[in-house]
């Protein structure tokens with residue numbers, strides 16, 4: 001009996017300590033946003049959040065208002081849903097709200113990557129060098145030439161082999177854009193060499209997974225079989241099979257960052273254009289005009305088209321269609337780690353206390369991009385939504401009579417804003433240029449599915 005009591009007390013202390021660590025005893029303190037922990041300790045609402053983020057956040061906003069804290073897989077995350085208050089999130093100093101901590105946590109969990117010193121600096125310098133100005137021009141040219149090789153010259157099939165082929169839109173779009181983008185950013189072999197053809201054939205989107213692996217890994221809710229697959233991914237089994245000795249985990253993180261969104265985006269853009277003949281017609285007329293002005297034409301098997309950055313800057317209609325496509329489909333969850341106890345100020349003057357160790361996030365997909373007040377008929381594709389009647393870019397959007405600064409945020413904002421956004425936009429536009437300019441994608445007699453693509 002004498003022995004049993006200390007054991008019992010020890011067990012109880014461990015239990016209480018464990019529950020404390022699981023966040024079971026956390027209570028809302030005065031001045032903090034409404035707290036919703038969910039029913040399951042530690043996991044909180046993560047399963048519902050993963051199942052349908054949009055619905056979950058709408059439900060929480062209805063229940064708690066424009067700011068609330070929820071428990072998700074061990075983290076307490078405060079969501080700000082009011083677009084007028086995004087400035088406080090985007091512009092807050094790094095010593096209070098830090099993106100890097102969140103990004104490194106994800107990169108480590110997903111890719112087993114541990115930060116090396118100066119990595120942010122390297123990323124900034126190399127992005128400025130290769131994804132802006134002259135560097136951007138070069139990488140755009142490289143992408144164009146790769147894309148034409150894939151689409152018009154059909155790498156991997158001999159001339160006598162040229163018969164109608166049919167493929168699903170998603171597979172086709174992801175494949176060509178991924179391969180061309182991969183070679184433009186990571187390729188180091190001379191243009192039109194045998195190695196390049198080899199690389200073009202062996203690099204596939206499967207490298208980074210077309211599945212839901214990344215998001216599920218990120219929230220730590222992978223089932224055992226997929227966890228195993230993820231571990232294999234970290235040891236590079238799939239990457240080793242292609243000849244890229246320079247590759248390392250950081251390159252893999254960059255590969256994911258640069259390629260995971262562009263394939264799906266190109267697919268959606270093509271699908272929207274195919275489903276909206278008036279949009280396809282307007283875009284095609286614009287493309288025709290730009291190509292004619294440059295004295296060129298796109299022909300399967302014909303000479304390469306020289307599509308310069310300058311030409312790509314003369315397409316306001318296509319720009320608007322690309323922006324509308326991203327408004328409808330890009331759904332980044334922008335997150336910062338709360339580095340010290342702080343006060344968050346809402347646009348209407350309300351102030352909320354945030355705790356050190358928590359996170360704060362915005363999800364513009366629901367709070368801005370699909371808000372019917374900011375974007376009437378938010379679920380429809382309107383190719384000219386971002387065009388003024390005089391053909392210039394439209395940037396004036398309103399909610400409750402007030403101008404909204406962050407009216408669409410597919411690239412994020414502030415310190416973590418996508419450094420590849422200019423290149424990505426150019427990739428999407430080049431893909432559409434070649435597709436709409438009759439590159440050989442016709443309705444063949446053999447075509448079986450209206451949403452597939454046939455080409456020779």
Ligand code: HEM
Pocket residue numbers: 103131185254257258259261262265330332333334335410411412413415416417418419420421423424
């Ligand atoms: C449609 C295509 C793309 C979309 C929608 C997209 C979107 C985003 C978003 C929303 C972020 C910020 C994430 C956050 O704040 O949590 C981001 C970060 C990033 N993106 Fe993109 N991106 C695209 C294509 C690209 C391309 C083509 C590249 C490279 C050439 C690229 C390179 C990066 C990198 C390196 C980061 C991390 C930035 C950092 O750590 O500060 N992205 N992207």
